[in-house]
Amino acid sequence: MIHSVAFIGLGAMGYRMAAHLPKHFETVFVWNRNFSKAEQHATEYGTLAVSLQDAVQADIIFSCLPTSQDVEALISGLELKAGSIWIDCTSGVPESAKNLADALQTQQVTFLDAPVSGQTIGAENATLTIMVGGDAEAFEKALPALQAIGKLIKHVGNSGAGFAVKAVNNMLLAVNLCSVAEGFTTLKAHGVNLGEALDCINASSGKSGVTETVLPQRVLNRSFPLTFALPLLAKDTGIALDLVRDAKLSAPVIALTQSLIQAASDLSPAESDFSSAVKLYESWSKITLE
Template sequence: MSNVAVIGLGIMGLPMAINLVKAGHTVTGFNRSQDKIDKLVSEGGKGATSIADAVKDADVVITMVPDSPDVEGVVSGPDGVFANAKKGALWIDASSIRPDVAKRLSDQATAAGIRPLDAPVSGGEQGAIDAVLSIMVGGDAADFEAAQPVLNAVGKTIVHVGPSGSGQTVKAANQLIVAVNIEVLGEAIAFLEAYGVDTDAALKVLGGGLAGSKVLEQKGQKMLDRNFDPGFRLALHHKDLGIVTSAAREANVAVPLGAVVAQLVAATVNQGDGGLDHSGLFKQVLQLSGRK
């Protein structure tokens, strides 16, 4: 088993760290808020007083923070991961960031003697709790193999998708698909409700056919209940759609549906709902339809 440092103990990072403890790894966590560190300690992990303290003895360092600048902030500088992790350590960035930033940081990690993998995840909070995340991994194939014991402790579908930056590119595509699915599911539910259909029954039969999806399975009931407690916040999906639309423009790829949904997500966030689960995009659908 490995000594693993986890930097970022939020909605996703904390359950991932706890599952690593359950798998038998020695896990040291660091977070800006002490209560998350205390929770990890109560589950058998260790707490650190700084990033440097967390990574000094780590065989594997996992970062799980919100955005590209946050990743740069925790890995760079004299107090960051690159300056304090031991040579040969694996760095697994599970955050969702820009592919070009992932590639640049991987080059910096390699120069510092650290083995980088970009390994963003999909599955939301429940997937992290249940250790069934889908993990798309970019980086060297040998480093991917070396990371298997750690990745297997937090995920179920774990695929090496190419060189550094590839994991983040696949994650951007994932977020495009999920956002469009959430939007169209919300439109379908608003449509069903307008006609007074038994929506529970409708979603059951829709879920058994070609319209079935993980989005319908996990988000349909939340929309029916108007329960948007965050498993993955709209503000983060807004960030991810910005990555998608920017990267698509650079590659001269048209994403017309993605662009429309990106604007609807942006409007929802700008109206003060960024802290809601991304299924809260349904609120925008209802507002556009004059419904509640």
């Protein structure tokens, strides 16, 4: 039975995810480096803003930070409660998940890597997809907590498997982004009506999340709303490439795409939405996708 739950890291995703927990659990601790956000959350949702050391005494501890390095720095030195489960929703590094799982085991704490997809709207509606790596028994125990924030929740393998699936998902997003930018720049150069072409492709075999939502909702209307920063996508493509390299595999499209997204990120302001990677191609071709 889960009596207490903690949520650490109240960013755009975490703030919304933590808001659902009081509906399901008696005691919900929240903590954030900028602590005023934790206090605001407590006021708004009836959670308890406490010190980090107090928060991590919960039965279930969620974390949601920018990178695995942040999670490692946070955990290092903390005294945890034996029997608790740490659920890390960061889009992190598989290797780091394995190390943290080993490290926490010495305190009899189980670490699950549980990155999410679904963006802020999914966090708000508790309809996130959660891909979980780590101990299967702990996954079963943690399921009620996961169900409070997600809809499709899958145990995909051992420690690191959750992070691996997220990295590959985001790599596929990146590949689709680049190839759609290439394809649609080309169509425009040949005088094709992009809106009609998009409708056709979305009814055909070449469709993807990028053609269905990213292109019409972020690119063609030139809005590029910042919900997922391009440097973070560049980081995730790097994680995917590292997985390829660790397994001594050959993945040329992934390797090339990592280069392109890195170039796009290096050329863009840090606060650019991932969809603005198409501007790399626009700068080459002097063609605007609109």
